[in-house]
Amino acid sequence: MTNKKRHKSTLARSELIKVETALHYEAGNQARCYKAVWRRWIEPKYGICYRTYLNLLGLDPEEERRQDNHPSLFDEL
Template sequence: MAKRKRHKSTLARAEKVKALTALHYEAGNQAKCYKAVWRHWIEPEFGICYRTYLNMLGLPPDPESRQDTQPSLFDEL
């Protein structure tokens, strides 16, 4: 199955969603579970449903913005 190409704006929005979730999510605390974070922070700002929110949390980071620490075999010196 081929990977699906995503728009830059979708990947940027997913990064913002992940950052907000990292600030407000707390494992084991029902008042700060994913559903509560979505209800209080994500849904009012982004207007996305809960299922879309969970899908965005599962998106890999943007490959263009990722900084590789090791050089590739094909990099020129």
């Protein structure tokens, strides 16, 4: 995330989302991945899209998609 000036309410909401994600996220468990956490707890409560959720967490959407670190067909050798 770039160093833009953020409103206090946005920063507070971001911290609440990070805390809630820490409660429910479990690495390696597909039932508790970021997308599942967003779908079950974050989206109904805060009404934000998945991309915004990842941006608030400071994650790259492309990197999150490949959590298992398996090589892709498009990776260079």
